[in-house]
Amino acid sequence: MAPLGARSVSTQIVRNRMKSVKNIQKITKAMKMVAASKLRAVQTRTENSRGLWQPFTALLGDAPSVDVKKNVIVAITSDKGLCGGINSTSVKVSRALHKLTSGPDKESKYVILGEKGKVQLVRDSRSSIEMTVSELQKNPINYTQIAVLADDILKNVEYDALRVVFNKFHSVISFKPTMVTILSPEVAEKESEAGGKIGDLDAYEIEGGETKSEILQNLAEFQFSCVLYNGALENACSELGARMSAMDSSSRNAGDMLDRLTLTYNRTRQASITTELTEIISGASALEG
Amino acid sequence: MLRHAARRLASRAAVAPTARRALATAEVPAEAAEDSTFVEAWKKVAPNLEAPKTPISLMQPRPPTPASIPTKLTVNFVLPYKSEIANKEVDMVIVPATTGQMGVLPGHVATIAELKPGVLSVHEGNDVTKYFVSSGFAFVHANSIADIVAVEAVPVDQIDPALVQKGLADFTAKLGSASTDLEKAEAQIGVDVHSALNAALTG
Numbered sequence: 138m139a140p141l142g143a144r145s146v147s148t149q150i151v152r153n154r155m156k157s158v159k160n161i162q163k164i165t166k167a168m169k170m171v172a173a174s175k176l177r178a179v180q181t182r183t184e185n186s187r188g189l190w191q192p193f194t195a196l197l198g199d200a201p202s203v204d205v206k207k208n209v210i211v212a213i214t215s216d217k218g219l220c221g222g223i224n225s226t227s228v229k230v231s232r233a234l235h236k237l238t239s240g241p242d243k244e245s246k247y248v249i250l251g252e253k254g255k256v257q258l259v260r261d262s263r264s265s266i267e268m269t270v271s272e273l274q275k276n277p278i279n280y281t282q283i284a285v286l287a288d289d290i291l292k293n294v295e296y297d298a299l300r301v302v303f304n305k306f307h308s309v310i311s312f313k314p315t316m317v318t319i320l321s322p323e324v325a326e327k328e329s330e331a332g333g334k335i336g337d338l339d340a341y342e343i344e345g346g347e348t349k350s351e352i353l354q355n356l357a358e359f360q361f362s363c364v365l366y367n368g369a370l371e372n373a374c375s376e377l378g379a380r381m382s383a384m385d386s387s388s389r390n391a392g393d394m395l396d397r398l399t400l401t402y403n404r405t406r407q408a409s410i411t412t413e414l415t416e417i418i419s420g421a422s423a424l425e426g
Numbered sequence: 427m428l429r430h431a432a433r434r435l436a437s438r439a440a441v442a443p444t445a446r447r448a449l450a451t452a453e454v455p456a457e458a459a460e461d462s463t464f465v466e467a468w469k470k471v472a473p474n475l476e477a478p479k480t481p482i483s484l485m486q487p488r489p490p491t492p493a494s495i496p497t498k499l500t501v502n503f504v505l506p507y508k509s510e511i512a513n514k515e516v517d518m519v520i521v522p523a524t525t526g527q528m529g530v531l532p533g534h535v536a537t538i539a540e541l542k543p544g545v546l547s548v549h550e551g552n553d554v555t556k557y558f559v560s561s562g563f564a565f566v567h568a569n570s571i572a573d574i575v576a577v578e579a580v581p582v583d584q585i586d587p588a589l590v591q592k593g594l595a596d597f598t599a600k601l602g603s604a605s606t607d608l609e610k611a612e613a614q615i616g617v618d619v620h621s622a623l624n625a626a627l628t629g
Contacts, residue, residue: 188509233472342535
């Protein structure tokens with residue numbers, strides 16, 4: 138606070154703050170518009186890709202509670218920040234899965250797609266991270282890129298069960314963490330023979346000259362790439378939606394702060410004018426009498 | 427006061443997307459069959475965190491195997507970038523399996539078939555729609571539902587014959603001049619795909 142009797146010096150500070158807050162408001166509003174336009178494009182592609190993983194679940198069923206020795210948790214996160222809490226939720230879910238699937242004779246490792254997940258998981262689980270991939274969204278996500286990535290992951294990682302964790306896009310303001318389990322061919326055969334939830338794989342005739350295990354191997358790889366493709370698209374959509382709402386609330390907060398600062402500014406300005414006036418008047422009245 | 431406005435805006439935004447279909451999600455999962463063992467195990471490890479959703483709760487359940495053979499085959503043909511055919515009732519589909527063209531009729535035995543590049547034809551009454559499929563998998567379930575998942579497919583009438591001939595010539599030349607195993611394999615794949623395209627155009 139300026140010392141008593143000083144002239145209008147303190148309004149400068151408030152004016153500077155108002156200018157910076159107004160700039161922030163403009164920037165976040167622009168970021169929201171950009172995210173909204175990108176979202177429209179990615180959303181159609183995501184909805185079109187939703188049919189891709191359904192045939193596999195219809196054939197093989199789903200076994201999230203399968204108990205295997207080697208679990209690999211593939212977490213899909215974003216590279217850029219300012220997107221609300223979606224990366225933190227993915228990382229929390231991955232950590233809980235890690236706890237769920239680690240035990241005396243079973244282990245679980247991470248494969249992380251995206252910078253934000255890597256940064257968070259490196260802090261406490263660096264030894265469990267098998268592989269990280271970043272710059273996923275440098276070019277728009279397409280199936281070829283994801284297929285190559287899936288191939289890379291499968292080559293470098295030994296697994297009995299792969300669990301892909303991502304945020305599924307339900308609407309612009311709702312994203313739910315989702316986990317898809319993919320079993321390696323050996324485990325899938327074992328589960329179907331044991332009569333688990335996998336359904337009756339033996340009932341299906343294998344068409345073709347290859348052996349059943351070769352076909353199941355190709356099937357598992359294909360399933361992984363399809364699931365990863367859909368998951369990457371859904372996560373991209375969720376990231377854009379979360380960024381939209383984060384930037385929207387940020388611009389609203391900036392607007393509120395601007396209103397409060399304007400009031401402070403006016404009060405300070407009026408106070409200094411009043412001080413000047415009282416000085417002049419008291420000086421004049423002192424001269425008169 | 428502004429906080430109340432924000433809350434009202436958020437609740438209106440939650441309702442609005444279902445009204446303005448433009449930005450809402452197209453697919454609505456009707457039921458939510460959850461895996462209870464998983465949810466139980468999750469609650470023990472992370473009681474404050476909601477369990478992630480699993481694919482079973484996100485898709486419509488499939489109908490059970492009917493007692494008698496149904497009259498129509500339900501086909502789902504999906505590509506990474508769209509669902510070409512979804513739940514369409516047809517008479518027959520012919521898929522290009524690795525062992526050759528395989529015809530699937532209603533009541534076909536449950537099969538898993540890997541696909542090679544070739545023509546997929548869908549027969550509905552007197553209409554036949556032909557697609558050239560790059561590769562993928564076809565599942566026929568016991569309840570007369572056929573799922574075909576392919577990486578890429580084009581309707582046969584959109585294929586340019588001149589480009590097919592040129593591609594075939596290019597890859598045959600590459601196959602001749604290939605030195606490493608990888609180059610040979612790539613060139614062989616190119617030759618296979620283009621000869622299949624050729625056959626699709628003529629057949």
